[in-house]
Amino acid sequence: MPVDPPLVFRFAPSPNGPLHLGHAYSALLNARFAAETAGRFLLRLEDIDPVRCRPDFERMALDDLAWLGLTWETPVRRQSEHCEDYRAALERLISAGFVYPAFLSRAQIKARAADPTWPRDPDGAPLYPGDEHDWSTARREAAIASGAPFAWRLDVARALAAVGQTLTWHESGAGPGGETGVIPADPARWGDVIIARKDIPTSYHLAVVVDDALQGITHVVRGQDLYFATAVHRLLQVLLGLPAPRYHHHRLILDAQGHKLAKSDGATGLSELRAAGWTARDVRAHIGLAEGS
Ligand code: GLU
Numbered sequence: 001m002p003v004d005p006p007l008v009f010r011f012a013p014s015p016n017g018p019l020h021l022g023h024a025y026s027a028l029l030n031a032r033f034a035a036e037t038a039g040r041f042l043l044r045l046e047d048i049d050p051v052r053c054r055p056d057f058e059r060m061a062l063d064d065l066a067w068l069g070l071t072w073e074t075p076v077r078r079q080s081e082h083c084e085d086y087r088a089a090l091e092r093l094i095s096a097g098f099v100y101p102a103f104l105s106r107a108q109i110k111a112r113a114a115d116p117t118w119p120r121d122p123d124g125a126p127l128y129p130g131d132e133h134d135w136s137t138a139r140r141e142a143a144i145a146s147g148a149p150f151a152w153r154l155d156v157a158r159a160l161a162a163v164g165q166t167l168t169w170h171e172s173g174a175g176p177g178g179e180t181g182v183i184p185a186d187p188a189r190w191g192d193v194i195i196a197r198k199d200i201p202t203s204y205h206l207a208v209v210v211d212d213a214l215q216g217i218t219h220v221v222r223g224q225d226l227y228f229a230t231a232v233h234r235l236l237q238v239l240l241g242l243p244a245p246r247y248h249h250h251r252l253i254l255d256a257q258g259h260k261l262a263k264s265d266g267a268t269g270l271s272e273l274r275a276a277g278w279t280a281r282d283v284r285a286h287i288g289l290a291e292g293s
Helices: 021-036 055-067 083-095 106-112 137-145 156-163 204-214 230-239 270-275 280-287
Strands: 008-011 040-045 099-102 151-154 168-171 181-184 194-197 219-223 246-250
Touching (some): 008 021, 008 219, 021 055, 021 270, 021 280, 040 055, 083 099, 083 151, 083 204, 099 137, 151 230, 204 230, 270 280
Parallel strands (some): 008 040
Antiparallel strands (some): 099 151, 151 194
């Protein structure tokens, strides 16, 4: 039965490599949920990284998705065309004092984290040590004026104190440990996470929450690798007064050795499989999403 207003789903790949079977699973699952609920299916290109994202990967992605038999609403939202939306959200976080400039480079953080007991985020990256958290406004302004590169980091402790409520999300899929239902969000596990950079007024985390809200996404259906990132997304949504979509994290498609698929692994790339004679039906059957199943 159609649901009114319609549920809104999105598949949001980053065009930084060829799509593989894991992307096919995510895209087809989103489209299936949309079809089953007479909902909407949107495609969003998450191309804020100008170094890794390329127009040829974007063209390949659109070709692969069409080959799978998918159709989506147009125009497709391309994040690189909407920096002003992210800048506006960033400005709000800056004026509220929820982010601060941090100049420590990734290499400097990595050097500190040579100590095996150094705390790490859920993706295994070393946590930012917080050196610049307590800098005075004058020191921050002087450092920015010096022209040094920096990142805007979220002051998680301050943000959580301001939010003053237990953050949760509604999960209808499952976390890596089978978690489902109402999930407590723990953004502090990510430390003072990067929200934007000096030259790019956003990060994955900020762009994804701004876009999900602007596009009226009601259900975020994506891989389990993004399960823990949802905690950061919920915090940003509350800080920015954005609605909370429901979340469905799905299983990852693994290779024969049980590893997560990588964009660099041609063997599972959709265009490679197509060239090797696979049909869209073969892909569906292989990933357990055969039509009528
Ligand atoms: N662009 C992200 C990726 O390709 C997905 C973002 C999301 O679904 O929230 O991994």
